[in-house]
Amino acid sequence: MRYRQLFACLAVAVLVGDVATAHENKSADESRPRRRRDATDIRKIKNAGESVKNRSAPIRIDNHPAIEILRKLGATLETDISITELNGYLNSFDRTDPNRDGFHSKEEYIEQGRYMTPQARAGIFRAADGNSDGVVSRSEYVLNRIITDEGKSIIQRMDDNQNGLVEREEFISHSTKLLSNARLAEKVFSALDVNHDGGIPIPEYLRVWGQWARADQQSAEKRIEQRQVELAKSSGKTGSESSSTRSIPPSRNPGFGRPTGGPPTGRPATGNGPPSVDVVFQRFDRNRDGKLQKTEIPAAVQQFILPADTNGDDVVTKAELQASRQRQRPGSRLTGRDDNNEK
DSSP states (O other): OHHHHHHHHHHHHHHHHHHHHHHHHHHHHHHHHHHHHHHHHHHHHHHHOOSGGGSOOOOEETTEEHHHHHHHHTOOGGGGOOHHHHHHHHHHHHHTOTTOSSEEOHIIIIISOOSSOHHHHHHHHHHHOTTOSSSEEHHHHHHHHHHHHHHHHHHHTTOTTOSSOEEHHHHHHHHHHHHTOHHHHHHHHHHHOTTOSSEEOHHHHHHHHHHHHHTTOOOHHHHHHHHHHHHHHHHTOOHHHHHHOOOSOOOOOTTOSOSSSSOOOSSOSSSSSOOOHHHHHHHHOTTOSSEEEGGGSOHHHHHHHGGGOTTOSSEEEHHHHHHHHHHSOTTOOOSSOOOSSOO
8 A cells, every 4th residue: 555655656746847847848948039039129228329328438548539539530420421321331231141130140241251351351340340249230330331431531641652551750740730739649640550560551540440439439220320310301301211212332432532621531522422533633643744643543542543544554634534434324433343341
């Protein structure tokens, strides 16, 4: 009798244990989607940039806010970008987002990308991933393109000898005028010159420039959304209409901008297209002979001008450049490889 009672108790215990285990497994299975939703909600909160807590930490150079320094050097960042440029960047993102989930994963951008080297793509990815969540959203991508394209345009205009490297003397000469402070200009160069070799190549200064452009600012999502709203208001459209009207790729070409007066911005002098032929020659025709020798054209800009050299003599005349412009359809990009941060 005792054995039967003991056996019955053991059977009940096993049955209760199986039921409990099944219940735990079911609870775990049911909690997985909830955890995914929670993770998504957390990321949305992180990206929203609604509060001061979500702003990145401030950076100061000689007691000057880094963002203030960039603006004095001529940066307008997303606050002055046109709808054409913005839509161009959004188009670029969509072309490199094969699964159309609105994010660049490391696999998509670094491993499967074709732009530059994997090491360079990894650096770009880290810079663009403003909230360090391991993926790059559309807004993060767009903001990074705005920051880097404008930064390259501003700094490369200081390359007086056109050797592809902005050296200390060149930077100090230009930035002292823009910052109205020689000491601050020295401090800024020292910060950009990470390896302290007296020169700042593009990858070196862009890492610092990108950090400054994000310091004490709202998230990429908030910044791009705010600009889209502003553009929608100015064009009389809704935000969705404004951002869905895909147009030409960005026209913010390195080296192009206002030839005289005001800080260099890298934006075309008028409208959304390239600068006029007269402006191009005013900017680059150093010996004023009415021709652009290949040696007169900065390396970063040659791709936008040299295709006009139809006779292959490494010289571009006004007539050749004008004819090249006429061959371009309205709103199309100048011939040549895009020097932006695309894959």
